[in-house]
Amino acid sequence: MSLKKTLSVASPLTLRIVAECPVTKARACELVLPHGAVNTPVFMPVGTQGTMKGITVDQLDALGCRICLGNTYHLGMRPGPDLIEKARGLHGFMNWKRNLLTDSGGFQMVSLVELSEVTEEGVKFKSPYDGKEILLSPEKSISIQNSLGSDIMMQLDDVVSSTVTGPRVEEAMHRSIRWLDRCIAANKNPDKQNLFAIIQGGLNAELRKACLDEMTRRDVPGFAIGGLSGGEEKDDFWRMVTLSTDHLPREKPRYLMGVGYAVDLVVCVALGCDMFDCVFPTRTARFGSALVPWGSLQVKQKQYAKDLQPIDPDCQCPTCKRHSRAYLHALFKSDTAAMHHITIHNISYQVSMTLLHFEFIVEIMYFKILPCLIIDFFFHNCVKQAKL
Numbered sequence: 001m002s003l004k005k006t007l008s009v010a011s012p013l014t015l016r017i018v019a020e021c022p023v024t025k026a027r028a029c030e031l032v033l034p035h036g037a038v039n040t041p042v043f044m045p046v047g048t049q050g051t052m053k054g055i056t057v058d059q060l061d062a063l064g065c066r067i068c069l070g071n072t073y074h075l076g077m078r079p080g081p082d083l084i085e086k087a088r089g090l091h092g093f094m095n096w097k098r099n100l101l102t103d104s105g106g107f108q109m110v111s112l113v114e115l116s117e118v119t120e121e122g123v124k125f126k127s128p129y130d131g132k133e134i135l136l137s138p139e140k141s142i143s144i145q146n147s148l149g150s151d152i153m154m155q156l157d158d159v160v161s162s163t164v165t166g167p168r169v170e171e172a173m174h175r176s177i178r179w180l181d182r183c184i185a186a187n188k189n190p191d192k193q194n195l196f197a198i199i200q201g202g203l204n205a206e207l208r209k210a211c212l213d214e215m216t217r218r219d220v221p222g223f224a225i226g227g228l229s230g231g232e233e234k235d236d237f238w239r240m241v242t243l244s245t246d247h248l249p250r251e252k253p254r255y256l257m258g259v260g261y262a263v264d265l266v267v268c269v270a271l272g273c274d275m276f277d278c279v280f281p282t283r284t285a286r287f288g289s290a291l292v293p294w295g296s297l298q299v300k301q302k303q304y305a306k307d308l309q310p311i312d313p314d315c316q317c318p319t320c321k322r323h324s325r326a327y328l329h330a331l332f333k334s335d336t337a338a339m340h341h342i343t344i345h346n347i348s349y350q351v352s353m354t355l356l357h358f359e360f361i362v363e364i365m366y367f368k369i370l371p372c373l374i375i376d377f378f379f380h381n382c383v384k385q386a387k388l
Contacts, residue, residue: 011221012151013194015253019362025245025272028361031253033151034192035091035099038066040253040274041357043265043350044101045282049074050084050094053282054336054343057096063317063348064355066098067151069277072144073105073136077129081147089149101277102150104141104183106159106198106226107258118158120175138182142195146188154224155183157198162230162237169202172227173211176200180215194221196255199244202227203236212247223248224255225273229264238267245272260350262291269357276354281346286339288332291349299328299342317348 016030031038045052045060048071052060060068070090075081087093090100106123117124122137141156156179158172180197187195197215201208215223225244228237241256248254253274259265260278268276281291288300290311297304297311310320311328319328319341331338 010191011194012192013221013253015251017250018358019364021270021361021364024270025242026270026357026361027272027274028358029253029274031274033067033099033194035097035151036066038099039355039358041265041269041354042067042275043260043354044069044275044277045347045350046071046277046279047094048279049078050090052343052347054285054340055282055347057094059318059344060096060347061098063344064351065347067101068096068098070094070100070102070148070150071105072102072141072148072154073107073125075102075148076105076136076140076144077127077134081144085147085149089147091149099152100148100150101152102145102148102154104145104154104156104198105136106141106154106157118175120178122156138179139186142183142186143188146193149189150193152194152196152222153187154196155180155198157200157226159200159227160202162202162228162232164202165204169200169204170207173200173202173207177211177214180218180220184218184220196220196222196224196253198224198226198257199248200227201240203232203240205240205243208240208243209247212244216247216249220252222253222255224257226257228256229258237264238271241268241273242271248272262353265350265353266357269354281350282343285342285346288328288338288342290328290342291346297325299325299338300332301329304329311342311345312349315345315349317345317352319345319348 012034014032018028018030020027029040031040044067045065046069050070084090084093122135125134125136127134138156145153157176160168160172183195197218197220199211199215201211225241228240245254255275256268256273258278259268259276260280265276288298290297290299292312304325307325309325312320323341328338328341
């Protein structure tokens, strides 16, 4: 019955493939959502509780961000779905006119594992705010996300750490499939909100392939690759990504969850992923770490106290246009505005990086760039950035 439901309602999402790389699996697409078009590959900043820490929505918009994230678990706890729904959803509540994606709350199974217990019914949490026990079921997750009004909703999945092995990984994979069906059935707004499935299976190729085969039978608007980037070796991580993109539908968006390091963005674009998110650029900014093509620049270090260069001389973000490393170094001793300026730079850096990927893939198709240059762009540069 739930499968028929997905087939009977037109998805409020279209994906147009603009160009594809003839050497790698990289592709440039136009993803059209209810709140506008998004060019992919795209990096999506994370606004866990309806805001990016250290930056306003107007500034985020000015940096070229066309989609960002909210978190169902935290927003469901505080301020709660009823208030947000009265404010015309999360768009109205935070005054954001672009697209929104909401996580299901499943990741908190890992990040708040000491506060949670997983059963077939759902995830039982002890609230970190008041200690009360709460059940987050697939139906409850979708109900909250319907109230939030996000353009893309994520299914509630059974999440285990990528370093876990054994029967628990298979249990979580099969449960995620069953929970997907419950999420599909619970969605009250399939004509307005897109529900993405999340592929699980850990680092076990057979389990991940079984999950791919089963979930792609459901005609959901898009698919996410979950359960990775949690401490596993890069070779294992990238192997599971390419297995996933090999079997995901070409005409549907592919979202690699929780990935934001430059080397991973470059490699995983080449492996065929379209969408990425991570708290890394905003979190690292709060510690004085500015992202640059050669790695990171720690503005709190003494060597920058008299350095009048911008963070990155080639960067066109508002911070680099207006402020020097010396100024930011001085601010960090006395003023939280330093975190604000570096956050702007870091988000601009991530958004611009994926935009560069989009433009480069289009150039490959239309200007017939040599394959050797393609390989250099996608692999040699990312190795330099990672300082491997």
